[in-house]
Amino acid sequence: MRILIAGAGATGGAFGTRLFEAGRDVTFLVRPTRAEKMRANGLRFAAPGEDRTNTVPVVTAAELAEHSDPSADLIIVAVKANGLESVIADLTPAVGANTMIIPFLNGMAQIDLLEAKFPGQVLGGLVKIVGTIKDEAIVQMTDMAIMTIGTLNSSPMPTAIAEALEVPGYKLQILDRINDALWEKWIFIAAAGVVTCLFRAPIGPIMAAGGQPHVIAIVDELEAIAAAAGHPISEKGRAMTLSMLTEEGSAFTSSLYRDVTAGLPSETEHILGDLARTAHDLGVETPLLDLTLVQLRAGESAH
Incomplete structure (x- = not known):
């Protein structure tokens, strides 16, 4: 082959x-x-x-x-x-x-x-x-x-x-059912990107600043898109996402955050923009995702 x-x-x-x-x-x-x-x-x-x-x-x-x-x-x-x-x-x-x-x-x-x-x-x-x-x-x-x-x-x-x-x-x-797995990874990557880019910090400092309920709200919002698309996130997938994105003292950041803060070309539109368009087509409201996109797009246009 x-x-x-x-x-x-x-x-x-x-x-x-x-x-x-x-x-x-x-x-x-x-x-x-x-x-x-x-x-x-x-x-x-x-x-x-x-x-x-x-x-x-x-x-x-x-x-x-x-x-x-x-x-x-x-x-x-x-x-x-x-x-x-x-x-x-x-x-x-x-x-x-x-x-x-x-x-x-x-x-x-x-x-x-x-x-x-x-x-x-x-x-x-x-x-x-x-x-x-x-x-x-x-x-x-x-x-x-x-x-x-x-x-x-x-x-x-x-x-x-x-x-x-x-x-x-x-x-x-x-x-x-590879589509379910693709959606599950997409939602995790997007959630990590929204959390770290919206709050501009690794997970540890976000938790220390009282960010846990907001992280949960972000995960809930994005998982609602997957559910509306017919690919609901598994309990195991949700638990893994919340574990990684709410861990006290964690130095974890998303690749999107690392690219944006380094001034490198990012996957903002491919990961978050496409997800927001999908949510709109499905009639799912995504205020936190939309807010993050405004911030990232404004930052990119300023450079």
Whole structure:
């Protein structure tokens, strides 16, 4: 199975390394500058107790478009939301009649975009990993690495894809109701973003300032959207969210908060904007989500 991984960041680089080392036919689709560096230096991957560099196949969008046979059997999309539309254009030459695509992004907008362009060829997917890029190296910071996939219509997962993605180094889960899992992660990511961005602090100081009832109100508000969409959050999922977002003394912040406070491009619209639009379409009132969006949008326009 020919696997094309769009993106060689923390997610694409980590899971792609595991697939490559297991002997899978993996190629990374990256920007020209990144391709040049990877060709010269390889792809370095570090995890607890591990550190090595692999010489991996890479391709740019221009090279893919000129290839005599660019089609892939499976495409994994592992880019930030702000690069999604451009990467869809980049990977299009690799999409054949039987190609399947798994996006590993938070939210649901990526599913809608890909399904609109490649109907019936998109699978649902999410990953749990704590990773970053440091000095051009992919760094997996903890032992946790889980890939969860499933079909969007609850049909059986193609055996070839399940077998191709079952490799050492991470846990593979296949769910019958992947949409529920995607919604559950979306609501958690959004709640963490609203809480930390609205109050502009990590969880510990928010709790110390008396924020607990407001955090619960935020979680209730966002979970109401999921329920109205037909994907109610499980009791286990709610308990996990409240545990993480109300922990006394916690230094936890959301990735959205970290990007915003660092002045980096953020996933504000992909995570929170799309959720607010979904809530509006469903008739769910979201005053706290809306307030956070005003703050974030105003801050971005000021810069």
